[in-house]
Amino acid sequence: xTKRTSAKYKLDxxxxxxxxxxxxxxxxxxEYGPGQxxxxxxxxxxxxxxxxxxxxxxxxxYGDVTEKQFKRAYQEADKMKGDTSQxxxxxxxxxxxxxxxxxxxxxxIFAARQLVSHGHVYVDGVKCNIASRQVKAGQVISLGKKAxxxxxxxxxxxxxEREIPDYVTPDGVxxxxxxxxxxxxxxxxxxxxxxxxxxxxxxx
Numbered sequence: 381x382t383k384r385t386s387a388k389y390k391l392d393x394x395x396x397x398x399x400x401x402x403x404x405x406x407x408x409x410x411e412y413g414p415g416q417x418x419x420x421x422x423x424x425x426x427x428x429x430x431x432x433x434x435x436x437x438x439x440x441x442y443g444d445v446t447e448k449q450f451k452r453a454y455q456e457a458d459k460m461k462g463d464t465s466q467x468x469x470x471x472x473x474x475x476x477x478x479x480x481x482x483x484x485x486x487x488x489i490f491a492a493r494q495l496v497s498h499g500h501v502y503v504d505g506v507k508c509n510i511a512s513r514q515v516k517a518g519q520v521i522s523l524g525k526k527a528x529x530x531x532x533x534x535x536x537x538x539x540x541e542r543e544i545p546d547y548v549t550p551d552g553v554x555x556x557x558x559x560x561x562x563x564x565x566x567x568x569x570x571x572x573x574x575x576x577x578x579x580x581x582x583x584x
Contacts, residue, residue, distance in 0.1 A: 431578070437571070442478060465564070469575055477489060480492040484537050487535050491532050492511075496511040502521070521555070543568070544556070545567070
């Protein structure tokens with residue numbers, strides 16, 4: 381399980397964007413960055429700075445996965461046929477914790493990872509506690525009985541701020557099928573993601 385070393389909403393303020401689209405985000409009230417120097421005037425960003433920011437935003441969106449895991453995903457995407465940036469998004473969306481989040485089993489990506497790591501999620505009827513597991517098209521993701529009664533799961537299912545995307549098909553409220561790997565324009569990001577800049581960052 382990835383250790384989150386800072387408050388998750390600091391990422392929102394550092395980016396200056398509500399990257400998860402949540403009403404609680406401090407960006408809704410304060411658009412400047414966190415810390416005592418947050419209101420300083422920003423200098424002109426370099427190409428490297430723009431690419432780094434794009435990488436931090438995309439990596440942070442998926443629960444601030446470790447740099448090692450994220451770079452490995454890029455390397456795998458680069459080896460696959462087709463557009464590397466699209467491949468990268470596909471690999472990130474195939475993560476088990478991402479699908480649990482998309483299915484509205486958890487209110488945040490961090491809570492989704494915790495649900496998986498605590499053994500509350502099943503893949504094709506088999507318990508799985510590996511959040512980074514790559515799910516294949518056609519596999520069924522379901523919640524265990526204990527999880528179905530959890531307050532955070534019930535909260536997530538009642539959220540109106542996001543919908544379940546087309547590539548995740550619900551079967552009731554505790555089971556979904558991952559039907560296909562999505563393209564970038566199908567993923568319901570609340571803010572603009574630029575995986576092409578992430579590819580440029582790693583291919584320097």
